[in-house]
Amino acid sequence: MVWNPFPVLTFAIAEISAEAGWFETLQHKLTADLWVWFGLGAQSIFFARWLVQWLASERKGESTIPVAFWWCSIVGGVGLFIYAWRNVDLPIMLAQAAGILMYSRNLYLIYRPKAVQPPKV
Structure with missing residues (x-):
């Protein structure tokens, strides 16, 4: 079986984004600025x-x-x-x-x- 890195990368990006509040920051910028x-x-x-x-x-x-x-x-x-x-x-x-x-x-x-x-x- 070949290892598929995409689920791991998706999970890692989601964790980093959630921790840093990246999505909330982007959402705030687009609505407030x-x-x-x-x-x-x-x-x-x-x-x-x-x-x-x-x-x-x-x-x-x-x-x-x-x-x-x-x-x-x-x-x-x-x-x-x-x-x-x-x-x-x-x-x-x-x-x-x-x-x-x-x-x-x-x-x-x-x-x-x-x-x-x-x-x-």
Whole structure:
């Protein structure tokens, strides 16, 4: 007979979780702290950019990055920056600030006025 570790692991995780009050802490955070929901929403928008990119690439039949990817990136990034600021989480703030600069630059390059080309003679 082959030993199955899953019942043992399940029992161990349940014991650790019950002892530490992990589930109760998570439940309290989700019901009492609206900032957690704000952070989850921002992360969801930030993650959605990959779904947008994947669907656009599938539709086009080749790898492509649509403008909506950059909008999801900047909106999600700003939301995550605000969430990190509120929680005084410097590594996340710095990472999101750098990303926001790059996403802004890409949107600028997309929307900047195009130079008028003189007609060829």
